[in-house]
Amino acid sequence: MKNKNLPNGTRDEFGTQAEVKEQIQMKLLKIFKERGFRKLTTPVVEYSDVFEPLSTDNYRPYQFLDEQGETLVLRPDLTLPVARVMSTTGVDLPVKWYYSGDVFRVKKRLSGSYNQTTQAGIEIIGYKGIKADWECLAVALAGCRAMNLNDVTVEISQAKFVDTVVQQLNLPEPTGNSLKQALFAKDLSRYESLWSPLKETEFAPFLAEWPWLFGDFDKVISVVQTLPKTSELKKIIDDLIATKQFINQQFPDDQVTLDLSVRSPQSYYTGMAFRGFTGKSADYLFSGGRYDNLLTNFQKVKASAVGLAFDVDALVERTPLPPEPKQTLIYFDDQQWQLAEQKLAEVPNATLCLAETKQAAKQLADSNDSDLIDLTESR
Numbered sequence: 001m002k003n004k005n006l007p008n009g010t011r012d013e014f015g016t017q018a019e020v021k022e023q024i025q026m027k028l029l030k031i032f033k034e035r036g037f038r039k040l041t042t043p044v045v046e047y048s049d050v051f052e053p054l055s056t057d058n059y060r061p062y063q064f065l066d067e068q069g070e071t072l073v074l075r076p077d078l079t080l081p082v083a084r085v086m087s088t089t090g091v092d093l094p095v096k097w098y099y100s101g102d103v104f105r106v107k108k109r110l111s112g113s114y115n116q117t118t119q120a121g122i123e124i125i126g127y128k129g130i131k132a133d134w135e136c137l138a139v140a141l142a143g144c145r146a147m148n149l150n151d152v153t154v155e156i157s158q159a160k161f162v163d164t165v166v167q168q169l170n171l172p173e174p175t176g177n178s179l180k181q182a183l184f185a186k187d188l189s190r191y192e193s194l195w196s197p198l199k200e201t202e203f204a205p206f207l208a209e210w211p212w213l214f215g216d217f218d219k220v221i222s223v224v225q226t227l228p229k230t231s232e233l234k235k236i237i238d239d240l241i242a243t244k245q246f247i248n249q250q251f252p253d254d255q256v257t258l259d260l261s262v263r264s265p266q267s268y269y270t271g272m273a274f275r276g277f278t279g280k281s282a283d284y285l286f287s288g289g290r291y292d293n294l295l296t297n298f299q300k301v302k303a304s305a306v307g308l309a310f311d312v313d314a315l316v317e318r319t320p321l322p323p324e325p326k327q328t329l330i331y332f333d334d335q336q337w338q339l340a341e342q343k344l345a346e347v348p349n350a351t352l353c354l355a356e357t358k359q360a361a362k363q364l365a366d367s368n369d370s371d372l373i374d375l376t377e378s379r
C-alpha cells in the first residue's frame with residue numbers, strides 16, 4: 001500500500017515556503033506583463049511526439065497511454081509546447097509569450113533532485129536579430145534583481161560554435177564527430193589523440209586549449225581569436241562580445257563568463273544560450289537560448305525564436321523565508337457573522353476562528369501563539 005507515500009522526486013509544498021514561491025512567481029509574471037508579453041497556457045499532458053526534438057540524456061519523461069493506445073507524456077519542457085501552439089493556431093508573428101507551470105523530468109533515482117519543477121518563462125518568436133536575445137537577458141537579470149539577487153553570473157555558450165569549428169578543421173568523418181564527443185565528455189586522452197594530426201596546422205594553439213575553454217570571458221575570446229576567421233565564426237564572436245558589453249552596461253553588478261567547450265544546454269538551440277548562477281551553487285536560476293529551427297519541426301515555415309525560463313524552485317531556495325507573522329483569531333458566535341466580517345477587514349493578518357466554544361478558541365490561540373479577539377464579549 002503506497003497511498004501515504006509520494007512518487008520519487010515529488011513533494012508537497014505548504015505554508016510559508018509555498019507562499020514565498022507564489023510571491024516569486026507573481027513578481028516574475030509582473031515583469032513579463034510590464035514588458036508587454038502575453039500569457040500562454042498549455043496542457044500538462046501532451047502527445048510524446050511533441051517532445052521528439054528533446055535529447056533526454058539526463059532524464060526521461062513520465063509516460064502513459066491514452067485510451068487509443070497513443071503515448072502521452074507529462075510535459076518535460078515548456079518551449080516545445082509553445083512551438084506546437086504556433087504551428088496549430090495561425091497566430092501572426094512576431095509574438096512575445098509568457099507562461100508559468102510545472103515540468104516533469106524523471107531523473108536518476110538517487111540524483112537528489114526533484115522530478116517536478118516549476119518554471120516561469122518567456123518565448124519571443126519572429127525576430128532574427130540580437131535585440132531579441134538581449135531582451136531575454138534583460139528579463140532574466142531584471143527578474144534576479146527583483147529577487148534581490150545582485151551578483152549573478154551569466155554563463156554564455158553558443159550552440160553552433162563547436163560544429164562551426166569542427167567543420168573548419170576538415171577532418172574525415174567519423175573523426176570530426178568523435179573529437180566533438182571527446183570534447184564534451186572531457187575525455188582528454190581521446191581528445192589528444194584525435195587532434196594530434198593537426199599539431200602542425202594553424203588550428204594547433206586553439207585545439208590545445210579547447211577542453212579548457214570556459215570561465216573568464218576575455219581569456220576564452222582571446223583563444224578563439226587565434227582561429228582563422230570564416231564569416232560565420234566572425235559573426236559568432238562579434239555577437240558574443242556585443243552581448244557581454246550589453247550585460248556590462250545594463251547590469252554592471254553581474255558577471256559574464258563564456259563556455260565554448262560544452263554541449264548545448266538544449267538540443268534544439270541554434271545560437272547563443274545563457275544560464276544564470278549565484279554563489280557557488282551549481283543549480284542555475286534561469287536558462288535560455290535561441291532556437292531558430294524548432295518551429296520547422298511542426299510546420300513548413302521557418303521562424304526565429306529565443307526564450308528563457310526561470311527555475312522558480314531554485315529562486316525559492318535562495319530566498320530567506322520570512323518569520324511567521326503573528327495571526328489574530330476572531331472568535332464570534334453564529335449570529336455575529338456580519339460583525340466578524342467587519343473585524344476581519346479591519347485587523348491586519350486576521351482569520352475567522354471557527355471553533356465552537358470560547359474555550360476551544362483560547363486553546364487554539366495559545367497553541368498557535370496567536371492573538372484572540374472575542375466578539376462575544378462585547379454583547
Ligand SMILES: N[C@@H](Cc1c[nH]c[nH+]1)C(=O)O
Pocket residue numbers: 077078079121122123266287288289290306307308309
Ligand atoms: N525550455 C528551456 C528554457 C528555454 C525557454 N526558451 C528557450 N529556452 C529549458 O527548460 O531549459
